[in-house]
Amino acid sequence: MPASGRLADLRDRVARARDSDLWYHFTRSPVTVVAAAVTLLFLALAAAAPVLAPQNPFDAAALNIGDSRLPPAWIEGGQLRYPLGTDSQGRDVLSTILYGSRISLGVSAAATMFAMLLGVSLGLVSGYVGGRIENLIMRLADVQLSFPTILIALLIDGIARNALPKNVHQDLAIPILVLAIGMASWVQYARTVRGSTLVEKNKEYVQAARLIGQPTAHILFQHILPNVLGPVLVIATLGLGLAILTEATLSFLGLGVPATQPSLGTLIRIGNEVLFSGEWWMTIFPGVWLVALVLAVNLLGDWLRDALNPKLR
Amino acid sequence: MFAFILTRVANAILVMLVVAFVAFSLFNFVGDPVTNMLGENAPPDRKAELRLSLGLDEPMPFRFLRFLQHGVRGDFGMSFRNLQPVSSVLIARLPATLELSVMAVLLALGLGIPAGVYTGLHRNAWSSQAIQAASLVGVSIPSFLTGILLILVFSVKVTWLPSYGRGDVLRFGWWTTGLFTASGLKSLILPSITLALFQTTLIMRLVRSEMLEVLRTDYIKFARARGLSKRAVHFGHALKNTLVPVITITGLQLGSIIAFAIITETVFQWPGMGSLVIQAITFGDIPVLSAYLVLVSALFVTINLIVDLLYYFVDPRLRVGHVAGGV
Numbered sequence: 001m002p003a004s005g006r007l008a009d010l011r012d013r014v015a016r017a018r019d020s021d022l023w024y025h026f027t028r029s030p031v032t033v034v035a036a037a038v039t040l041l042f043l044a045l046a047a048a049a050p051v052l053a054p055q056n057p058f059d060a061a062a063l064n065i066g067d068s069r070l071p072p073a074w075i076e077g078g079q080l081r082y083p084l085g086t087d088s089q090g091r092d093v094l095s096t097i098l099y100g101s102r103i104s105l106g107v108s109a110a111a112t113m114f115a116m117l118l119g120v121s122l123g124l125v126s127g128y129v130g131g132r133i134e135n136l137i138m139r140l141a142d143v144q145l146s147f148p149t150i151l152i153a154l155l156i157d158g159i160a161r162n163a164l165p166k167n168v169h170q171d172l173a174i175p176i177l178v179l180a181i182g183m184a185s186w187v188q189y190a191r192t193v194r195g196s197t198l199v200e201k202n203k204e205y206v207q208a209a210r211l212i213g214q215p216t217a218h219i220l221f222q223h224i225l226p227n228v229l230g231p232v233l234v235i236a237t238l239g240l241g242l243a244i245l246t247e248a249t250l251s252f253l254g255l256g257v258p259a260t261q262p263s264l265g266t267l268i269r270i271g272n273e274v275l276f277s278g279e280w281w282m283t284i285f286p287g288v289w290l291v292a293l294v295l296a297v298n299l300l301g302d303w304l305r306d307a308l309n310p311k312l313r
Numbered sequence: 314m315f316a317f318i319l320t321r322v323a324n325a326i327l328v329m330l331v332v333a334f335v336a337f338s339l340f341n342f343v344g345d346p347v348t349n350m351l352g353e354n355a356p357p358d359r360k361a362e363l364r365l366s367l368g369l370d371e372p373m374p375f376r377f378l379r380f381l382q383h384g385v386r387g388d389f390g391m392s393f394r395n396l397q398p399v400s401s402v403l404i405a406r407l408p409a410t411l412e413l414s415v416m417a418v419l420l421a422l423g424l425g426i427p428a429g430v431y432t433g434l435h436r437n438a439w440s441s442q443a444i445q446a447a448s449l450v451g452v453s454i455p456s457f458l459t460g461i462l463l464i465l466v467f468s469v470k471v472t473w474l475p476s477y478g479r480g481d482v483l484r485f486g487w488w489t490t491g492l493f494t495a496s497g498l499k500s501l502i503l504p505s506i507t508l509a510l511f512q513t514t515l516i517m518r519l520v521r522s523e524m525l526e527v528l529r530t531d532y533i534k535f536a537r538a539r540g541l542s543k544r545a546v547h548f549g550h551a552l553k554n555t556l557v558p559v560i561t562i563t564g565l566q567l568g569s570i571i572a573f574a575i576i577t578e579t580v581f582q583w584p585g586m587g588s589l590v591i592q593a594i595t596f597g598d599i600p601v602l603s604a605y606l607v608l609v610s611a612l613f614v615t616i617n618l619i620v621d622l623l624y625y626f627v628d629p630r631l632r633v634g635h636v637a638g639g640v
Contacts, residue, residue, distance in 0.1 A: 143328050146565070146617045147610075151572040155606060158594035162602070163343045245455045252457045253579055253591055272461055272580075280465060287458045295453040302449075 025307045035299035042293050046102040053095035054081065058260075063090045069274075072281050085281040088274060096267055097286050101293065103263040107177055107256075108243035114182030115243075116236050119189025124220045124228075126190070127197025138194065141187045152184035153246050157255050173258045181246050188235050196228035230308050237301035241294045248290055264290045321621050325614045330381075332610040336603035337380045340390070341369075343599050349393055389604035394596050399604045403586060408489050409479055410585035413577070414570045416505040421512035422563065428513070429520025430552060436525065444517070451514040456573060460507040460580035467503060475500045477582035504581045508574060512566050519562055523555035557624075564620040568613045 017023055026032060045052065056062050068090040071078045078085060084093040126134035144152065157180040161169055169176070200206060201224065209219045250256035251265030252272075259266065264286045271282030340346060346367065347360050368376060383389070389399040428448075432441035468476035480496030482489040491497025527533060528551055536546045575587030582588065586605065593601035 143331075146568070146613055148569040148572045151569075151575075151609070154575065154594075158590075158602065159339060159343070161594060162597045162599060163339075241453070245453075249455055249457060249576055252455075253576065254595065255591075268458065268461070275461065275465060276469060278469060280469075283461055283465075287461070291450075291454050291458065294455075295450065298449065298453055 022307055026303075029303055031299060032303040035296045035303070038292065038296040039300055042101065042296065043105065045098060046105045049095075049098040049102045053092070053098045054083075055092040055095045057091040057096045057099055065090045069279055071279070084285050085279075087270065087282045093281060093285055096262065097264070097289050100262050100264045100267050100286060101289060103174075103257060103261055104244055104247055104265070104290070104293075107174060107247045107263065108181070108240060110178045111181035111185070111243045111247070112236055112240045114178060115185040115239060116189055116232065118182060119186035120193050120225070120228075120232060122186065123190040123193025124197055124224060127194040128201055128216070128220055128224065134194070137190065141190050144184075145187050145191075149181075149184045149242065150246055150249060153180045154250060154253070154255065156180035156183055157250060161255065170258060173256075174261070177247065177250065177256050180250075181243050184246070185239055185242065188239070189232060192231045192235060193228050196231065197224055200224050200227050234301060234305045234308060237297065237304055241297040241301060244290070244294050244297065317625065318622065321618055325618050328614050329607075329611060333381055333384060333607060334377065336384075336606045337377050339603045339606070340380070340599055341376065346599075349597075349599065350391070384607060389607070390600045392598055392601050394592070394598045394601070399600045402589070402601060403604060403608065404487060405489075406584060406586045406589050409491075409583060410571065410574050410578070410587060412490065412492065413501065413504055413508060413583060413585060414567070414574055416501055417508035417512065417570055417574075418563065418567060420505055420509035421516055421566075424509070425513040425516030426520055426559070429517040430524060430547070432517070433521040433524025433528070434547060436521075445521075448514040448517055451510055454510075455576075456507055456511055457576050457580050459510050460503070460577060463503045463507060464580070474503050476503065479584060504577050504583055507580065508570060508577045511573070512570060515566065516559065516563065520555055520559060523558060524551055527551045527554050561620055561624060564616055564623070568609075568616045571609065571612060 026036075050056070067079070067082065067086050068088050070082055070086045072085040072093075073080050073083045075085075082092045082094070084097070086092055087096065122137050126137040157177060160176045160180065164172065164176075206219060206223060209223050214223075247256060247263060248265030248268070251263045252269045254269060257263045257266060262270065267286040268283055268290070271279075271284075271286065275283055346369065347364050348355075351360060351363060364370060368379060387400045391397065392399050392402050395402070428444055432444050435441050464476040467474045475496070478500060479491045480498075480500035481494040482491045482497055483493050491501060533546060533550060536550050541549075571587075574583075574585060575590060577583065578585045578587035579591055586608075589601065590605045592598070593605065
C-alpha cells in the first residue's frame with residue numbers, strides 16, 4: 001500500500017473511532033478520562049525511567065552511602081537532590097520507584113498477555129471442538145477457580161523456586177514469576193471465550209467458512225476470535241490491575257522478583273524493615289505509587305466493562 | 314438428588330487425588346529426599362539404609378499409594394527445618410490462623426452487610442457515593458500495604474496496639490488461644506482488620522447490587538402497595554432474598570481468607586500456618602510445603618462441596634431444574 005493510502009486508511013480509522021459509541025461514553029465520563037490519563041502517565045514514566053530518573057539506583061558508583069536514609073526534600077534534613085528522600089543504601093527513592101514501576105508493569109503486562117493467550121486459546125478450542133477436550137479444560141477451570149489467584153501464583157513460584165537449582169532460578173526468576181501469575185489467571189478468559197464461541201460457531205459466517213473448507217485454526221483465529229474479543233479486553237484490563245497487585249504481593253513476601261531488580265513490592269518490603277525507626281518515606285511513596293497505578297487501571301477496567309455491556313446503557 | 318451429591322463428592326475426591334499427586338511429586342522429585350534429610354556429606358551406607366527404610370527403591374505407584382495411606386492418617390514425614398513431624402508443626406500453627414480468619418469473617422460480615430444495605434437503599438445519597446468510592450480504593454490497596462499503614466499509625470506514631478505476634482496465649486489441650494487475655498485481644502485487632510478489609514468491600518458491593526436488583530422486583534412493589542412499613546419491606550422482604558448469594562460468597566471467601574492470611578501473617582509476624590508456609594518456601598522445607606498444599610486444598614474442596622450442597626437445599630429452583638432434567 002502506498003504511503004498516502006496508508007495515511008488515508010489511518011485517518012479513516014481514527015474518524016471511525018471518534019464516531020463510535022465507546023468514544024462517546026469515554027468523553028462523557030470525567031473519572032475515566034482522568035484514569036486513562038493517569039494510566040498513560042504511569043506507563044510513560046516507567047518507560048522513560050532511565051531518562052527521567054535523577055540517578056541510576058543500580059549503579060553502585062553513583063551511590064553515596066553518606067547520603068543514606070535522608071528524608072524527603074521538604075522535611076528538615078532533606079536535600080533537593082533527593083526529592084523523595086533516600087533509602088538505607090543511599091539510593092534516591094524517586095529513582096528506585098521509577099525503575100521499580102518499570103519492573104512491576106513489565107512483569108504484570110507480560111503475565112496478563114500470557115494468561116490471555118493461554119485462556120483465549122483454550123476457550124476457543126474447548127468451545128469449538130467440544131467433547132472430551134472441552135470437558136477436561138472446563139473441569140480444570142472449575143477446580144482452579146475455587147482457589148484464589150494469589151495462592152496459585154504463590155505455590156507455582158514457590159515450587160519452581162525449590163525445584164530448580166539456585167543459580168538457574170536466579171536467572172529465571174522473572175520469567176518464572178510471569179508464568180506463575182499467568183497460569184494462575186487464565187480461567188476467566190477461557191470461560192468467557194468458550195461461552196461466546198459456543199454462540200458464534202453456529203452462526204452463518206462460520207458455517208460458510210467451514211463449507212468452503214477452511215482449516216479449523218483459520219476459522220478459530222481469523223473468523224471467531226475477532227468476534228469474541230470485546231469481553232476479553234475487559235478481563236485483560238481488570239486482570240492487569242490484579243496482576244500488578246499479585247506481583248507486588250509476591251515480591252513483598254520475598255518470593256517474586258530477585259532483590260537485584262526490585263519492583264514496587266520489593267521496595268515496600270525493604271522499606272518495611274526500617275519502618276520502626278520512623279523512616280516512613282521508603283515504604284509510603286512506593287505504596288502510594290502502587291495504589292494510584294492499580295486504582296487508575298481498575299477504574300478504566302470498570303468503565304470498559306460498563307461501556308461494553310449493552311444492558312447497562 | 315442422590316446422584317447429584319454423589320457426583321459432587323466424586324469430583325472432590327478426584328481433585329484431592331490430583332493435589333496429592335502434586336504434593337507427592339514435590340516430595341519425591343524436588344531434590345533428593347535422602348540428601349535433604351541427611352545432608353550432602355552423609356556416609357553412603359547410611360543414605361542407602363534410609364533410602365530402603367523410606368521405601369524409595371519401590372516402583373512409583375506403590376510409593377504414591379503409601380503416600381496416600383500416610384497422608385490420610387495425617388503423616389507427612391519430618392520437617393527438614395526443625396526435624397519435628399510435619400503434622401505437629403502444622404497443628405501447633407493452626408489455632409492462630411483459624412482465630413484470625415474467623416475474626417476477619419465476622420468483621421467483614423458485620424461491616425459489609427449493613428454498608429451494602431445502606432448504599433443499596435440510598436443509592437444517590439452523597440454518603441453512599443462516598444462509601445462506594447472508599448470501597449473502590451479498598452479493593453485497590455494490597456492487603457500488605459493496609460497492614461503496614463495500620464502499623465505505622467497505631468504502633469509507630471501512637472503506640473496503642475502491638476504490631477507483631479499474638480500476645481499472651483492460653484493453652485487448652487493442643488489449642489492455644491489469645492481470645493482470653495488482654496494482650497492477645499489487642500494483638501488480634503490490627504491483623505483482623507487488615508485481613509477483613511478486602512472481604513468487607515466485596516460483601517458490601519455484593520449486598521448493594523443484590524439489593525438494587527431485588528428492590529426493582531414486583532413483589533417489593535406489591536409489598537409497598539400493601540402498605541407494609543419500610544422496615545418490613547427492606548429487611549423482611551428485600552434483605553432476606555439477597556442473603557443466598559451472600560452466604561455462598563462468604564463460604565467461598567472463607568477459603569480465600571485463609572489463603573490471604575499468608576500475607577497478613579507475614580506482615581504482623583503472626584505465628585500461623587501462613588507465615589509457616591512462607592518460611593517453608595524460602596528454606597526449601599518440602600514436606601511442610603506439600604502438607605500445606607494438601608491441607609489447604611482439602612479445606613477448599615470441603616468448603617466448595619458444602620456450599621454446593623447448601624445451595625442445592627436453600628434454592629428450590631435448582632432442585633426443580635434437576636428433576637425436570639433441565640439446567
